[in-house]
Amino acid sequence: MKTNLDRRKFFGKVAGAAAGAALLKFSSPVETFAGSLLPASAEPPGSAGTIDPVPVGSPSPEITGTYVIPPDCPEWTHHAVFYQVYPQSFYDTDGDGIGDLQGIIRKLDYIKSLGVDAVWINPFFVSPFCDGGYDTADYYRVAPRYGTNDDARKLFAEAHKRGLKILFDFVASYTSMEHPWFKASAQQEKGKYSNWYVWTDNVWLNPPKAYEGAFIKGHGTRNGQYMQNFYYCEPALNYGFASPDPGQKWQLPIDHPDVLAMREEMKNVFRFWMDMGADGFRADMAGALVKTAGIEGNQQFFKTHEDGTKRFWLEIREMIRKRYPEAFIVSEWSYPIAALDGCFHADFFHWFEGYNDLFQKESWRILNGYSEGHSYFDVEGKGDVAFFLNRFMGQYEPTKGKGYISLPLGNHDNARLGNRRSDDDLEIIYAFGLTMPGVTFIYYGNEIGMRQMPEDWPQVEGAYRPRNGARTPMQWARGKNLGFSSAPADRLYLPVDPAGDAPTVEAAEADPHSLLHRTRALIRLKHTEPALAAYAEFVPLYAREHTYPFVYARAKGKDVVLVILNPSGTESSADFPWRVPSSNLRLLAGKEVRVKRNSDTLTVTVPGRSYAIYKAT
Numbered sequence: 001m002k003t004n005l006d007r008r009k010f011f012g013k014v015a016g017a018a019a020g021a022a023l024l025k026f027s028s029p030v031e032t033f034a035g036s037l038l039p040a041s042a043e044p045p046g047s048a049g050t051i052d053p054v055p056v057g058s059p060s061p062e063i064t065g066t067y068v069i070p071p072d073c074p075e076w077t078h079h080a081v082f083y084q085v086y087p088q089s090f091y092d093t094d095g096d097g098i099g100d101l102q103g104i105i106r107k108l109d110y111i112k113s114l115g116v117d118a119v120w121i122n123p124f125f126v127s128p129f130c131d132g133g134y135d136t137a138d139y140y141r142v143a144p145r146y147g148t149n150d151d152a153r154k155l156f157a158e159a160h161k162r163g164l165k166i167l168f169d170f171v172a173s174y175t176s177m178e179h180p181w182f183k184a185s186a187q188q189e190k191g192k193y194s195n196w197y198v199w200t201d202n203v204w205l206n207p208p209k210a211y212e213g214a215f216i217k218g219h220g221t222r223n224g225q226y227m228q229n230f231y232y233c234e235p236a237l238n239y240g241f242a243s244p245d246p247g248q249k250w251q252l253p254i255d256h257p258d259v260l261a262m263r264e265e266m267k268n269v270f271r272f273w274m275d276m277g278a279d280g281f282r283a284d285m286a287g288a289l290v291k292t293a294g295i296e297g298n299q300q301f302f303k304t305h306e307d308g309t310k311r312f313w314l315e316i317r318e319m320i321r322k323r324y325p326e327a328f329i330v331s332e333w334s335y336p337i338a339a340l341d342g343c344f345h346a347d348f349f350h351w352f353e354g355y356n357d358l359f360q361k362e363s364w365r366i367l368n369g370y371s372e373g374h375s376y377f378d379v380e381g382k383g384d385v386a387f388f389l390n391r392f393m394g395q396y397e398p399t400k401g402k403g404y405i406s407l408p409l410g411n412h413d414n415a416r417l418g419n420r421r422s423d424d425d426l427e428i429i430y431a432f433g434l435t436m437p438g439v440t441f442i443y444y445g446n447e448i449g450m451r452q453m454p455e456d457w458p459q460v461e462g463a464y465r466p467r468n469g470a471r472t473p474m475q476w477a478r479g480k481n482l483g484f485s486s487a488p489a490d491r492l493y494l495p496v497d498p499a500g501d502a503p504t505v506e507a508a509e510a511d512p513h514s515l516l517h518r519t520r521a522l523i524r525l526k527h528t529e530p531a532l533a534a535y536a537e538f539v540p541l542y543a544r545e546h547t548y549p550f551v552y553a554r555a556k557g558k559d560v561v562l563v564i565l566n567p568s569g570t571e572s573s574a575d576f577p578w579r580v581p582s583s584n585l586r587l588l589a590g591k592e593v594r595v596k597r598n599s600d601t602l603t604v605t606v607p608g609r610s611y612a613i614y615k616a617t
């Protein structure tokens with residue numbers, strides 16, 4: 001098995017240092033990152049990969065206030081909060097039971113009122129919807145159920161009027177099997193599109209074992225087998241093979257002319273939406289372009305930093321630099337070391353087991369049958385934040401100054417965070433998500449505490465559990481379909497939450513203590529506190545195995561913010577070094593905790609299910 005991971009030394013390395021930034025002082029030892037490719041396994045979406053840990057928890061963490069601003073991240077992203085909209089479930093304006101682009105336009109004022117900077121919209125392109133629209137059948141046209149290209153143009157313009165940016169969903173690694181390119185490639189006759197997808201050259205001979213389970217036999221008139229992504233209906237576009245096997249002639253090199261032609265077409269797709277007014281994109285399965293022996297399924301998200309995959313994104317990034325300098329691109333790669341290496345401005349870091357350890361470790365919470373254990377953010381208080389942090393630091397330290405890591409606050413592939421959690425529990429999670437370094441993404445409805453629907457919920461368009469229970473219609477107000485649509489209830493994309501006390505925007509707006517208002521306050525904090533800039537220093541102060549609370553500092557110059565989180569149900573205390581010149585702590589959010597200062601040590605005693613964000617003044 002081969003590995004393409006460098007053994008790199010990160011100590012004292014400062015890349016692209018911006019004005020005002022001093023040399024970084026690493027207070028926690030990050031010596032080398034040494035990885036190995038994982039054994040091949042076919043895991044379904046929702047499973048997480050292994051990220052090698054790096055030990056953290058230096059005995060004397062230093063808050064220095066030093067930082068490096070990633071040179072290419074536009075100004076507007078430095079304190080940015082994004083709102084994710086799942087278009088089919090957001091707001092339906094024409095009564096067909098499915099959300100639409102006009103619906104998003106209609107709700108832009110609400111989105112703006114949250115205080116967010118930008119919106120990421122899941123795919124809204126022509127599709128047979130075998131996988132909720134990720135299976136694209138025409139990259140250049142809005143799906144009729146969502147509206148028209150003119151609606152998209154209007155959506156971009158209306159968002160811009162309000163100072164909001166819009167990211168589209170760029171699905172570059174596969175298409176729908178209904179895409180005309182794939183239909184042409186499935187024909188016996190050779191043509192322009194024959195090599196645009198990964199096909200073997202013999203239907204009877206199985207591909208090498210490394211690709212077991214990745215190929216579908218017996219489709220079309222072509223003699224061969226095509227490579228799928230997760231679903232059979234999602235054939236992989238052909239970005240070539242990192243090291244083509246000479247014994248397998250069908251494996252094309254990454255610079256094969258047909259591979260290059262396909263890549264050029266994908267760049268046209270990118271320019272098409274950018275020129276229409278989009279402000280960037282989120283890249284689906286960004287690490288999974290170039291194929292590598294031994295990496296299958298979800299494992300393609302991480303542990304892959306094949307030069308060929310990176311090269312494609314580097315070319316996109318170069319176009320952004322030249323043509324769209326205000327744009328922002330974020331990857332679903334979950335391997336920041338590769339994704340932020342000149343390719344993306346930010347990377348979603350959620351397909352790794354440390355993320356599960358935060359929010360969804362319990363099997364009844366993740367609902368994919370692959371996990372068991374305890375989330376750190378759970379009232380039971382049996383979680384382990386050190387497990388998460390060790391893995392986080394292993395990616396964070398070497399990517400400082402290169403781009404932003406995003407730990408999303410829910411998304412369309414995971415169970416809702418509101419899964420047997422109270423609003424108070426969710427607020428602690430959001431306090432964490434909005435004070436960690438990097439940019440924050442909030443999944444629609446989480447700001448009002450929308451709940452995960454039960455396991456027997458209808459499964460539509462490839463949304464098997466837990467996805468189906470997390471994609472239900474946005475809950476706007478009491479009354480018919482909770483204000484989502486005027487269609488009969490049985491025609492809705494998915495049924496709305498039937499609970500009598502299902503949270504709604506209307507009720508949340510009216511209650512000054514609602515989760516919605518508390519979330520807005522936390523979003524505001526991320527914008528106003530210099531030390532909460534995406535690039536500001538992050539210093540874990542107290543993060544012990546199976547212990548609460550979790551305490552860290554953020555700092556930018558003399559601005560220092562102290563974050564204390566205790567999601568467990570019982571009071572807990574911690575002492576940690578605290579060497580900042582200012583003597584007072586002013587509460588910015590949460591509830592006061594007991595704080596005792598003893599020369600260079602701070603002792604905090606934190607009630608159960610509470611948090612505090614302080615500013616050193």
Ligand SMILES: [Ca+2]
Pocket residue numbers: 092093094095096097098099100145
């Ligand atoms: Ca509609």
